[in-house]
Amino acid sequence: MSDHDKHLRQLIDRMTASGSLRSQPWKDAAAAVPRHEFLRNGFFRVVDGTSPTAWAPVREGGEGWLEACYTDESLVTQIAGTIKPTDIRGEILREPTSSSxxxxxxxxxxxxxxxxxxxxxxxxxxxxxxxxxxxxxxxxxxxxxxxxxxxxxxxxxxxxxxxxxxxxxxxxxxxxxxxxxxxxxxxxxxxxxxxxxxxxxxxxxxxxxxxxxxxxxxxxxxxxxxxxxxxxxxxxxxxxxxxxxxxxxxxHQAPPLGMLPDLSAGREREAIIGADVLDEWTTRFVAQFAVPTVQRLKLQNGQHNEDVFVDTETASFAALRHEDGRWIVRQGGPDPLWDAVEEQLGRWHAAGTPAVEEATIRVTPAGQSIHW
Ligand SMILES: C[S@@+](CC[C@H](N)C(=O)[O-])C[C@H]1O[C@@H](n2cnc3c(N)ncnc32)[C@H](O)[C@@H]1O
Missing domain, CATH: 3.40.50.150 (Vaccinia Virus protein VP39)
Known part of the structure; x- marks a missing residue:
């Protein structure tokens, strides 16, 4: 048995044990496809301890190449929309654009x-x-x-x-x-x-x-x-x-934020829900349906750190700060973004914050929505 056959068999055993590979027809299909054939142009590995992440190329036949092809990991194969592993020596700090x-x-x-x-x-x-x-x-x-x-x-x-x-x-x-x-x-x-x-x-x-x-x-x-x-x-x-x-x-990738709207304008009120709830994955997933074109950034405003949400399409924004134990939101532009987030999360909380597996997603020509 060749080295790659051995690695492929082990990968299939691991995927079966973990429950991702569940049926014989897919086991047979996976066993018929040697993954290294799709990585002959190499891949990029993360350079340990770098921030922002730096990537270094691993070429076909290079140290660890074959073993990595049969690990259960995503392998980045293109960076910044054009660069493949055989194009560079050293390290690169741009974003991945294609992977296995x-x-x-x-x-x-x-x-x-x-x-x-x-x-x-x-x-x-x-x-x-x-x-x-x-x-x-x-x-x-x-x-x-x-x-x-x-x-x-x-x-x-x-x-x-x-x-x-x-x-x-x-x-x-x-x-x-x-x-x-x-x-x-x-x-x-x-x-x-x-x-x-x-x-x-x-x-x-x-x-x-x-x-x-x-x-x-x-x-x-x-x-x-x-x-x-x-x-x-x-x-x-x-x-x-x-x-x-x-x-x-x-x-569908986010556009550059460019010039921000004037964040000092806008109406303030006490927020019902603080920005920190969006540190949690499912909460963000639910909120995203209400504000699908909004991006989040953190800014310093005077002595306060603010969580700022910006819709570059409409120049609407919501800026939240935590002050004396409460959250204050300032909203500007045509769409009150934080009102929309609070309404959406309010519905989810009223339903008892069900797990995402209990949700139904609906798509119509008018848009997409999430329901419980
Ligand atoms: C995670 S990779 C695909 C992995 C692939 N299934 C594999 O097993 O190697 C995602 C791919 O989607 C491609 N992609 C991104 N936007 C796309 C679009 N609008 N239409 C078609 N492909 C797209 C990217 O260029 C990238 O190659």
């Missing part, structure tokens, strides 16, 4: 996708092509379409897939616009997160079909949701839990 998702999450999601043989699946975010290959191993190449935003990433995935004699329908473009025009898919699975589920995905899914995607946002909390598409063109379904997080789809 940790195998246990790939397999957990494929299990959660509830596919049956014969179904047509659209994957958003081909990345290295690893998850595409596992889908093909289970369903057959003719049943898999995968779309990647970044042309170079897509071409590298095509090369890796063809080395394994795997030829799905690979598209290059913005997966937020769906797949092939006129095709209805049984399943859509996204391996990048979205801020709002695009309604075109509902149009590209057969009624009764499902969309499995992570909903994320600019308050930095995300969850995996499984939506069933209904005859009336809406979709709904549960959040599946686990604080699943992916890089946001490129067109």
């Amino acid at each position: 998702t940790l195998p246990s999450l790939v397999l957990r999601m494929l299990e959660d996708l509830e596919v049956q043989p014969g179904m047509q699946v659209l994957e958003i975010g081909t990345g290295t092509g690893y998850s595409t290959a596992v889908l093909c191993a289970r369903l057959g190449d003719d049943h898999v379409t995968s779309i990647e935003y970044d042309e170079e990433v897509a071409l590298r995935a095509r090369e890796a897939l063809s080395r394994l004699d795997t030829y799905p329908n690979l598209l290059i473009g913005d997966g937020l616009q769906g797949g092939d025009q006129g095709t209805l898919y049984d399943r859509i699975i996204a391996t990048c997160a979205v801020r709002t589920v695009p309604t075109v995905w509902l149009e590209h899914t057969r009624p009764g079909g499902q969309i499995l995607t992570t909903i994320g946002g600019w308050l930095h909390a995300s969850e995996l949701v499984r939506l069933t598409v209904h005859e009336d063109g809406t979709a709904s379904g549960p959040a599946l839990g686990g604080q699943v997080s992916f890089m946001l789809a490129r067109p």
